[in-house]
Amino acid sequence: xxxxxxxxxxxxxxxxxxxxNAGFWWLDALAAKWGAxxxxxxxxxxxxxxxxxxxxxxxxxxxxAPQTYMNLSGKAxxxxxxxxxxxxxEILVVHDELDLxxxxxxxxxxxxxxxHNGLKDIQAQLGSADFWRLRLGVGHPGDRAxxxxxxxxxxxxxxxxxxxSCIERSLTCIEPMLTGDMAKxxxxxxxxxPRPKNPDADPAKRQSPAAVTTATLQAAxxxxxxx
Numbered sequence: 712x713x714x715x716x717x718x719x720x721x722x723x724x725x726x727x728x729x730x731x732n733a734g735f736w737w738l739d740a741l742a743a744k745w746g747a748x749x750x751x752x753x754x755x756x757x758x759x760x761x762x763x764x765x766x767x768x769x770x771x772x773x774x775x776a777p778q779t780y781m782n783l784s785g786k787a788x789x790x791x792x793x794x795x796x797x798x799x800x801e802i803l804v805v806h807d808e809l810d811l812x813x814x815x816x817x818x819x820x821x822x823x824x825x826x827h828n829g830l831k832d833i834q835a836q837l838g839s840a841d842f843w844r845l846r847l848g849v850g851h852p853g854d855r856a857x858x859x860x861x862x863x864x865x866x867x868x869x870x871x872x873x874x875x876s877c878i879e880r881s882l883t884c885i886e887p888m889l890t891g892d893m894a895k896x897x898x899x900x901x902x903x904x905p906r907p908k909n910p911d912a913d914p915a916k917r918q919s920p921a922a923v924t925t926a927t928l929q930a931a932x933x934x935x936x937x938x
Contacts, residue, residue: 712891713843715773715797716741717788719806719829722778728871730849731781731862733807734829737847737878738776744882749776754794757787767889773797782828785836792837802842803888804833807862811848814873816881818845818900820893843893845900847877 718738719731726732742749742760749758760774773795777787792802800820806829811817820843824830834840850870852861866874880900887895 712769712801713772713803713888714768714770714795714801715775715788715792715803717784717802717804717833718774718776719781719784719804720776721781726863728865729863730807730866733847733849733874734805735776736874737805737845737881738774740878740882741885742774744885747774749774751778755787755791756783757791759791765885765889767886769889771795772889777829783832784829785832785834788833789836799837799839799841800843802837803845804830804842805845805847806830807849808846809849809851809858809862811846812850812873813848813866813870814877815848816846816877816900818843818897820844845881847874849874 716738718734718736718741720726720733720735721729721731727735738749741747745762745765747760747762749760751757752759755775757778758776762768762772762774765772773791775787775791777784779786788802788804791797792799806827808817810825821840822844824834824840830844833842849862849866852858865871884896884899887893887899
């Protein structure tokens with residue numbers, strides 16, 4: 712079961728809307744869902760909330776947004792985990808993912824940090840890679856030399872909406888995480904979102920080519936289509 716939710720990002724208004732802060736966006740959305748307040752806690756170098764009544768949880772659940780800058784994220788996560796005896800496999804870290812497009816997300820346990828500095832430091836500070844990761848796609852710029860600039864820039868509106876859509880969908884999977892049913896959470900997160908309904912597929916809304924042509928010609932003549 713997950714007892715500690717971590718959202719990764721960089722502190723400061725200049726970074727607030729950048730791709731690298733997708734983890735912060737996610738944690739803010741979860742805090743809002745539960746009506747929790749993230750407050751500064753010097754002991755854990757981050758914005759922290761304790762939630763005592765999370766649906767499905769058997770005890771308190773913790774949220775933390777490290778305020779150490781990305782490459783020192785473990786400095787915030789490890790002390791909190793150690794003090795409250797939270798094992799690595801009871802931690803979910805949410806972060807931006809270059810190898811997924813906006814609108815895509817994946818969850819897994821363990822594995823390489825793949826060059827992500829936040830994951831790298833958490834792994835080093837915990838002494839384990841067994842924590843869970845929720846990867847929110849932000850897309851790749853196509854040029855390795857542009858990666859830093861890419862993640863430290865704000866995404867265009869359509870990409871931000873796609874990332875927010877993933878965040879919204881992933882929040883529906885929180886309860887199985889809290890009850891320990893990670894298989895169910897994985898299945899829900901990896902499920903493809905439903906396609907928008909095509910109005911042309913509704914027989915009642917279909918028109919024959921002749922009807923469409925007649926309506927178009929009548930409209931062009933300034934006549935109502937049913938005259």
